[in-house]
Amino acid sequence: MTDAQIPATHPAALLAEVLDEIDAARAFVARDDAFDSAQALRVALRRLRSALTLFRPLLPPDHNKALLEDARWLSAEVTRLRDLYLLWQDTLTPARVALPDNAALQTLEARVLARIEQERAELRALLASERVADVLARGREMTVPGFWRPAAESPEKLEGLCHETLELRLSQALKHGETLKRLDSQARDSFRKSLRKLRATAEFTQSMFASKKTKAFLKQLKKLLESMVAARDASAVRDRLEDLMRDMEDGSAERHIAQELIKAKEAGVGLDHKRLQKLWRATVALPLY
Template sequence: MSTEIELKLLLDKAGEARLRAVARRLAEAAPVETRLHAIYHDTADHALARRRIALRVRKEGRRWVQTVKAGRGFTAGLSTVEESSCPAPSGRLALDRIPDAPMRDAVLAAVGEDALAPVFETDMRRTAFRFRRPEGVVELALDVGEIRANGHAAALAEAELELLEGAPTAVYGVAQGLFSEGPIRFSRRTKAERGYALAAGGVAVADPPPPVTAGPLTLAPDQTTEAAARDVLSACLEQIAGNVAAAALSDAPEGPHQLRIGLRRLRTAAAVFRPALGGPRLDALAEAAQKLAAAAGAARDLDVLAEEQIAPLAAEDPGFPRLLAALAGARAEARTALRARLAAPETQAFLFDLGAFVVGRGWLRQSDYAQTGALAAPVAETAARAVEGRWRKAAKLGARIATLEGEARHDLRKALKKLRYSVEFFESLWPAKRLRPFLKALKALQDDFGALQDEATAGAILRAPGAPGADDPAASRAAGFALGFRRAEAERAWAHVQADWAALAERRKPWR
């Protein structure tokens, strides 16, 4: 049995052509071309797929090989899969010849007495390049072809960067040299998972890519702080990378929104884990995240203003459609600027640097024994200490909530947002019956401050020199009406913010 560690990226035609050209220039030798025709088998009820096992026979040039893959996991974009292969003369299955005994037993137990049959097949033309770096040796497999199932076919172009020897950071080092232009699109699905989706009548390759929300994190109280930090940072990378693609390749407003959330979560994670992980590399990643969030924020703020604040008022005045038309132009310009930023080399470098930081334990400081202790500390202790610090910062401002003005209100809003992200990172450590009431009260207070932020953002856009619609009297009249409406909404929210703060302050703190 062998362990396969690789980074997968989806490609469009332009990206494929760029990659071929760059790879030919940087590889240590001429590429190797192979046709790969694979047939994936399973029982009628997909017993293997339900156990996350893939069984295939594949014709590699002139020979057939049987392979079983299982145990797939992700860390910072890298997938890790256990696989066991053996010859398969004439493409015939031979389960008793699976070399790895535990894997063979797992397959036989899953299949039982049921018959195996083809479910789908893949037909790929692979171009393999090899790269050597100080950290290790990496193979780039550029696969172009299609997946076929039940009379349907889905085209697929995918780059697989597999670690052949050395440290996993070598994968990111090679990737950074190959993908200076973007946007890159990480692939979290195997060919097997795509094939099963197609066989079930679903989509093998989503186009455009959907937005990615923050998924739940499952941490154990006795997990080390370092392991928890790895999991949190990996989750941040997944959300950021997914939404870089979504924001760049789709017009949906949710892409920039989730991208900004992912970047903010990363910066919060950097602050939470800074006592254990802090150093120049973490600081540089947090700074890069802040700059990218600003670009995403410019597009997101215009989307919110147009779709959530102005569009609902469209029937109130003839000037609103004209204001929306002016905002449409500003939104298009902001999205164009964001796409240019997402395609720029610094964005690709940021993603690969973050991945390398996580898998390579880039936070380690030699001979720093205090750091060793901090990294080994149970995450339950680190979480309680970090979230308590977040709460105290918010509470210091909240104690003066009746007299807060302008910038101080904004500071409290940001403190509450960081508090919520921090709590969400560690929520699996605490009883749900204590967590839910606290988060419900926190969300209610954040909604109050959201109304204040909506007013501030609307004013910043619509009162700025050269604001959208400023040269159109009807649009300007509508803008004034909208600003007045937002002001009234903000005042209504502020009227009960003190009660909502008191409710939050009285809630039992789940980390205590």
């Protein structure tokens, strides 16, 4: 059991916290145009998806499956706006400072800002829609302990589920991280996503069953993920620019500058593979719980 032998927090309480985070983030998006608003909602929705996946055996299967699909759909809508903010603030703005008279860059920035305005208006309308209200209403059903299967009342079964899922997530991450030095950008994204899922499961486990071992594992895992932030951002910028390029003429100066920005962003990632491998070895050397 846990270090302090404290009974587990019921999953319903954890879901209530997650739903409150989503509500707060929705209000943030409605009143604020900053990158942080979309990012906060993205993180909250990611936590909801992680919770639904972790606690799937303890929930009505039809309810869980449908809600998970809707959470993925909404996450994709939010992430698109978040990544456009990232493209503008972290890539286009520095480039415009360096090349203030570049007409193609000015045209590209105008295109990105117009897309941000469009996506922001659409997301705000979406968040006020009946579909999203229905998603959140179904989510709120899980904040009632009686909605869950009886096994959710058992600390032993809950802890067993958390530990089993932790081991599964670690196994998946190990497969992705077998050849870190040779990972291309797509494989690196898969590795990072597997680490993120592992982290989310560990965080929920730590919330219910406080453990010094899990706390230490999470601390080390956070260091590893932070070392991959630049690679994650480069991937997001590439995806958004490639999407925008579909509306650009072949051979145009704007298309050329977009391609050059992708190359520059990915070249600037500068992953230290030796450090990454060192952090990964230090992470997997620690016990999960």
